[in-house]
Amino acid sequence: MARTGSEVLLETLVQQGVDVIFGYPGGSVIHLYDELLRFPKIRHILVRHEQAAVHAADGYARATGRPGVCLATSGPGATNLVTGLAAAHADSVPLVAFTGQVATAQLGRDAFQEVDIVGITRTCTKHNYLVRNPGELAGIIEEAFEVASRGRPGPVLVDIPRDILSGSCPTGSPALASSSRKVPRNLGHPLQVKRASQALVESERPLICAGAGVIHAGAHEELRLLAEAGNIPVVSTFLGLGAFPAGHRLFLGMLGMHGTYEANMAVSNCDLLLVVGCRLDDRATARVEAFAPHARIVHIDLDPTSIGKTVRAHIPIVGDAGVVLKQILKELELQGASPFPNRDDWLQRIGKWKEFQLPSPSPNGRIKPQEVIQELSRLTSGQAIIATEVGQHQMWTALHYRFQKPRTLLSSGGLGAMGYGLPAAIGAQVACPGKTVVDISGDGSFQMNMQELGTLAQYRLPVKLVVLNNGSLGMVRQWQSILFEGRFSQTILSGQPDLVRLAEAYGIPGLRATEPQEVASCLREGLGIPGPVLMEFQVDPEEQVYPMVPPGKGLSEMLLGSPCPGQENRMGMAGRR
Amino acid sequence: MEAIYENPEKPRPHLVSILVENRPGVLARVAALFSARGYNIEGLTAAHAEGPQRSRITCITMGDSQTMERIVKQLRNLVDVIGVSHGPLESSRILGREMLLVRLAGQGQMRELLEVARKFKARVISRSPGWILIEATGPGPRLASFLKALEPYGVEEVARSGPVVMPGHRRKATPNPKLARQAKAFREQASQRGLSKKQSERSE
Numbered sequence: 001m002a003r004t005g006s007e008v009l010l011e012t013l014v015q016q017g018v019d020v021i022f023g024y025p026g027g028s029v030i031h032l033y034d035e036l037l038r039f040p041k042i043r044h045i046l047v048r049h050e051q052a053a054v055h056a057a058d059g060y061a062r063a064t065g066r067p068g069v070c071l072a073t074s075g076p077g078a079t080n081l082v083t084g085l086a087a088a089h090a091d092s093v094p095l096v097a098f099t100g101q102v103a104t105a106q107l108g109r110d111a112f113q114e115v116d117i118v119g120i121t122r123t124c125t126k127h128n129y130l131v132r133n134p135g136e137l138a139g140i141i142e143e144a145f146e147v148a149s150r151g152r153p154g155p156v157l158v159d160i161p162r163d164i165l166s167g168s169c170p171t172g173s174p175a176l177a178s179s180s181r182k183v184p185r186n187l188g189h190p191l192q193v194k195r196a197s198q199a200l201v202e203s204e205r206p207l208i209c210a211g212a213g214v215i216h217a218g219a220h221e222e223l224r225l226l227a228e229a230g231n232i233p234v235v236s237t238f239l240g241l242g243a244f245p246a247g248h249r250l251f252l253g254m255l256g257m258h259g260t261y262e263a264n265m266a267v268s269n270c271d272l273l274l275v276v277g278c279r280l281d282d283r284a285t286a287r288v289e290a291f292a293p294h295a296r297i298v299h300i301d302l303d304p305t306s307i308g309k310t311v312r313a314h315i316p317i318v319g320d321a322g323v324v325l326k327q328i329l330k331e332l333e334l335q336g337a338s339p340f341p342n343r344d345d346w347l348q349r350i351g352k353w354k355e356f357q358l359p360s361p362s363p364n365g366r367i368k369p370q371e372v373i374q375e376l377s378r379l380t381s382g383q384a385i386i387a388t389e390v391g392q393h394q395m396w397t398a399l400h401y402r403f404q405k406p407r408t409l410l411s412s413g414g415l416g417a418m419g420y421g422l423p424a425a426i427g428a429q430v431a432c433p434g435k436t437v438v439d440i441s442g443d444g445s446f447q448m449n450m451q452e453l454g455t456l457a458q459y460r461l462p463v464k465l466v467v468l469n470n471g472s473l474g475m476v477r478q479w480q481s482i483l484f485e486g487r488f489s490q491t492i493l494s495g496q497p498d499l500v501r502l503a504e505a506y507g508i509p510g511l512r513a514t515e516p517q518e519v520a521s522c523l524r525e526g527l528g529i530p531g532p533v534l535m536e537f538q539v540d541p542e543e544q545v546y547p548m549v550p551p552g553k554g555l556s557e558m559l560l561g562s563p564c565p566g567q568e569n570r571m572g573m574a575g576r577r
Numbered sequence: 578m579e580a581i582y583e584n585p586e587k588p589r590p591h592l593v594s595i596l597v598e599n600r601p602g603v604l605a606r607v608a609a610l611f612s613a614r615g616y617n618i619e620g621l622t623a624a625h626a627e628g629p630q631r632s633r634i635t636c637i638t639m640g641d642s643q644t645m646e647r648i649v650k651q652l653r654n655l656v657d658v659i660g661v662s663h664g665p666l667e668s669s670r671i672l673g674r675e676m677l678l679v680r681l682a683g684q685g686q687m688r689e690l691l692e693v694a695r696k697f698k699a700r701v702i703s704r705s706p707g708w709i710l711i712e713a714t715g716p717g718p719r720l721a722s723f724l725k726a727l728e729p730y731g732v733e734e735v736a737r738s739g740p741v742v743m744p745g746h747r748r749k750a751t752p753n754p755k756l757a758r759q760a761k762a763f764r765e766q767a768s769q770r771g772l773s774k775k776q777s778e779r780s781e
Contacts, residue, residue, distance in 0.1 A: 122606060123613045127656040132601065147656055182656075305650040 002168035005137055005160065006035035009098070012141040014041055018069050020060065020430055021045070022053040026073020027113060028100025031166040045430055045459065048451040050077050052423035054084025054155075055449070057095045059424030060431045062410045063385055065218070067094040067148045068427060074100045075113030078159070079120065083417050085155045086124035090414025091239060092216065094153035096144050101130065103163040118159050126154030131161065134169040151184035152303040153216060184302055188319035188327050196274070196298045196315050197331040201339050203272035203296075205346040206232045209255065209284075212239035212413075213277015213301060215406040219322030220244065223276065226325055229332065231343050233350055235263040237278045238398050239413040246382060246402035252350065256284040257549045258395040261558065262353035264547065267292050268556035269349070275299045275313070277321040279306040281414065290554025300324045358546055359561040366540035367516050369393065369468045373400040375520050376438065376466065379527060384436040385410065387425035389445030390418045392474035395545045397440050419448030422465070426452060429461045436464065436527065443469040444493060450502070456532040457506040464526055465534040467499055470541035478544045482559070483551075503534035510534045586641040590619065590666040592673050593649065594742050595634040596626060598657040607634055607658070610651055616640065620675075620717070620739040631659065635673075635742050637666065637717075662744055666717070673742040677713045677720045678702075682731030690730045697723040708733065 003011075009032065013021070022045045025033045036044055047053045050072040057068025072081050078099040088095050102111040118130045127147045129140045137160070144156040200206055214223050220243045227234050227250050234244045235255040244251050253260035255267050267273065273295040278284065280299075285291040288310055299306075299313035300321060307316045317324055332339065361368045373396050376384075382402035387410040388394040394411055403409055410428055412420040425439040446467050456463055477491040500510030509529055513522040519537065526535040547558035597603045604623050611618050619637045626633035640648065645663055652661045664671040681690070683704075690709070694701065699713035713723055717740060724735065 118602065119605070122602075122609050130601065303654065305647070305654055309647070 002170075004031065004035065004166060005131075005134055005164040005169040006032040006166070008134075008138050008169045009141060009160070009165070010035055010039045010042060012138050013069065014039065016142070016145050017066070019043060021069045021071050022047055022056040022060070022427065022430075023071030024048075024050050024053055024073070024077060026075075026077045026100060028074035028077075028102060028162045029071065029098075029165065031162070032071070032100070043430075045426070045455065047423065047426075048454045049449065050080035051084055051419065052426070052449055052452045052455065054081045054095070054097060055087070055417075055420050055423035056427035056430070057097070058084060058088045058091075058093050058155075058420075059387060059410050059427030061088075061093050061095050061153075061427075062091075062424070063407055063428035064431045065094075065216075065407065067096055067145055067153075069096050069098070071098045072100070073113065074102055074117075074162075075115050077113075078117040079115055081117075081157075082121060082124065083415075084420075085121055085157065087412045087415040087417040087420060088155040089124050089126065091212065091412065092153050093155065094148040095155045096141075096148050097125075097155060097157045099157065099159045100165065101159045101161040104132070104161045105163070107161065117157065121157050124155075125157050128157040128159070130159045131164055134164050134167060137164060137169055151182075152213075152306075184320070185318050186302070186320040186323045188300065188317040188324035190327070192315055192317045193324065193327045193331055196300075196317060197328050197335070199272055199296055199298060199315060200230060200232070200274065200328070201332070201335065202341075204341060204343065205270045205294075206230065206272040206274065206343070207266050207270035207295075208232050208234045208274045208276065209237065209267070209278065209280075210234055210240040210243045210276050211237045211278020212243075213321045214240060214243040215277075217277065217302070217321040217323075218406070219277070219320075219325055220406045222322050222325035222329065224248075226329055226332075229329065230340050231347065232274070233266060233347070235259070235266060237284050237413075239409070239411070240278060241398060242403040242406045242408045245404045247404075252354070254398050255555065257286060258399065258545050258547065259284075259549075259555070260399065261356050261358065261547055261560065262350060264549070264555040264558060265353045266350055267295075268554065270295050273297050275301075276325065277301060279303075279309055280311050282310070283413075285310060285555070286549040286557075287552060287554045290556070293554075361540070361543055363516070364540065365516070367513060367519055367537050369470070369537070369539040369543055370396050370400050371516070372466065372468060372519055372523070372537050372539065373397055373440065375523055376440075377401045379520075379523055380436055380438070384408065384438050385425075385428050385432065387411065387421040387428060387437065387439045389421040389439075389441040389448070390416045390475075391442050391445055392470075392478060392543075392545050393440050393442045393445075393468045395475075396468075399545075401440075418445035421445065422449050422452045422463075423455075425463045425465075426455055426459075426461055429463050430459075437462070438464045438466055440466045440468070442474055443467055443471065443496060443499070444473040446499075447497075453503060453506045453508060453532075453534075457508055460531050462531050462533075465503075465532070466523075466526075467534065467536045468539050469496075469499065469536050470539050470543070471496065472541055474541070475545070477541075478548075481544070482548070499534060499536045508532045508534055510536065512536045512538070514538045586643070588639045588641050588644065590637050590639055591645050591663055592666055592671050592740060592742050593636050593638060593645075593652070593661065593663040594671070594744075595636075595652055595661050596659045597632050597634060597655075598659065599625070599630055599632045600657055603632065603657045604634060606655055607652065610655065611636075611638065611648070614648070614651065616644070616648055620737075622739040622741055624741075633741075635740050637740055670745050671742050672745050673716060673740040674714055675717050675720055675740050676738040677723070678736045679711050679713075679724065679727060679732060680734040681709050681711065681727060682733050683707060683709045684729070684731040690727075693723075693726050693730075697726070699723065 053070040057070040061068035252263040255263040298315040382404040429437040503510035621636040703710040
């Protein structure tokens with residue numbers, strides 16, 4: 001008996017090692033869902049909204065490094081994937097999205113639930129396909145996985161008409177197109193590696209900036225070896241957090257708009273910046289002209305378009321982060337033991353910046369959101385998988401959670417998609433059933449995909465939800481308070497649901513803390529309950545994320561605290577130190 | 578740190594020649610890359626290239642050399658793109674030709690008109706009472722001056738093909754002299770040792 005397209009699809013997925021699909025059924029994929037019943041090897045997680053399916057596949061991929069898979073029907077099912085695809089694209093996350101499409105004969109006739117999803121997602125996927133005849137189905141799926149994970153990873157969409165899923169489908173897949181086998185240049189150019197090593201040896205004030213590319217490449221060990229061998233301090237981009245253990249004597253935390261004081265000062269004063277696996281976007285560099293003004297820049301990235309996109313690299317190296325770091329280590333080894341100059345002065349200067357304390361939040365009887373995250377970090381020893389939404393809580397997480405391992409931060413960094421965290425946590429928890437997975441959110445972004453409480457309840461996934469409730473859209477409110485003289489336009493949320501009772505409506509235990517002294521006990525209790533838990537912290541809405549580099553300023557021009565009346569306006573204070 | 582945005586070099590027309598897999602949507606993908614990144618395409622052709630599996634897309638776009646470098650890198654990142662070559666429009670590294678069809682109302686002196694056409698190596702491909710259709714090929718700027726020269730004769734309709742281009746040199750890399758010498762020495766040694774020609778060729 002000839003096999004149907006649905007069978008071929010699922011068999012190919014099994015061959016690709018896919019064990020989980022996040023999806024939502026519909027008319028165009030109904031044959032596929034029927035066939036799914038005969039494939040117990042593939043677990044299907046039914047979400048409550050297609051956007052959650054793609055974010056969950058994204059969370060699965062970030063937590064494991066394997067491509068995530070999601071599935072949606074044609075039309076609205078497909079368009080609901082778009083935000084998640086764009087988020088994965090912006091952060092180079094490998095995933096394969098399958099969408100149903102109207103039957104081949106109806107294509108282009110404005111049929112029920114027809115959209116040109118390949119056209120819509122052309123610029124927010126790494127690549128996409130419309131399957132035009134059954135013979136190419138298996139080949140396209142194989143190619144899709146190849147493209148998603150090879151080189152700089154990214155999302156790939158495969159759109160399959162309903163008749164191909166239901167009709168018979170020949171076996172044997174046509175060969176992949178030659179271009180999909182383009183081999184990325186993993187090995188750095190030896191001469192450039194030599195130049196970079198030389199620059200490292202000569203530098204008096206070197207600094208490493210580690211991005212998510214280090215995590216994608218699994219190069220965190222090489223990174224640590226290089227940093228320790230040369231006594232080179234390390235800063236991280238937001239998505240690079242976890243590539244280098246927080247608390248390490250050489251780690252300075254995150255750089256950028258909300259970077260730590262010591263990281264931003266180090267970038268502004270170093271004489272050599274070794275950038276590994278990141279594209280240096282505007283949130284990391286702040287004003288480009290003032291970025292690392294005294295430094296020669298060595299830029300290592302697998303994707304040639306990332307190098308020199310915003311900041312000119314003096315020594316560009318195209319290659320895999322792990323491979324190139326190994327090459328540099330080897331080159332340094334060849335030059336003999338401890339070829340580095342004495343860097344005590346530089347490390348001492350950095351030590352002084354590290355000692356500098358931001359003005360601590362003044363106690364006013366309200367819970368400080370930073371303290372909630374610090375306590376969570378202590379209780380989980382920085383080992384939990386942390387998903388975040390987007391906003392103030394996201395930056396507080398970056399500043400106060402002490403990430404120890406790669407693949408433990410799941411967050412929409414490039415796109416900044418609110419509503420990402422809860423579904424991503426679901427994906428990560430499905431991938432790593434034994435690990436503690438926490439979604440940190442604000443009350444605004446929690447409500448953007450809170451229907452996924454239903455998914456948590458259905459599968460009893462033990463995700464811990466930490467909601468920092470300040471009754472407002474905090475990050476925009478912060479900008480309005482600093483840059484728009486406190487005119488809060490549409491950032492105060494009222495008519496909020498009772499989050500604890502909302503969770504309980506789904507059969508999920510809910511806890512609430514309203515006083516500072518309840519924070520630790522609430523977290524301890526919540527983390528101790530098996531299964532999903534929601535913990536709501538009613539936090540001080542006046543708390544803001546500092547340091548902050550205002551738009552148009554350089555990294556060293558941080559605001560370090562609220563410019564309150566009667567207090568010194570701290571703008572530019574950092575620059576004078 | 579110098580910012581990349583500030584570049585004193587003036588944008589000028591560049592030719593970009595893109596060899597792609599002949600797959601559905603590939604032209605849209607290339608065009609989308611240009612529009613999404615804010616680059617404008619000023620002329621474009623797309624047709625089969627070597628073999629039926631491949632097409633060549635050729636376009637003219639304005640940019641300084643850094644912009645061009647960025648465009649080319651991004652094009653190379655597209656899955657369906659096999660290779661990209663590019664260069665400024667006025668450059669011996671790239672040879673470009675375009676075809677022009679022009680319909681004239683046939684005003685003025687026909688003899689003069691034919692003289693102009695002859696000067697530009699253009700030819701008349703059709704004529705009727707009241708109009709005349711002329712075909713010309715050449716580099717884009719020359720066709721532009723041809724059109725200007727035709728103005729007095731009543732230009733009614735113009736169709737241009739957009740550029741087709743090829744590098745001004747052979748793509749095959751010239752052999753590395755050092756490697757060539759080594760290979761020669763190896764062949765000589767091999768023949769001295771009495772290896773057959775076939776074997777020594779294989780071992781190269």
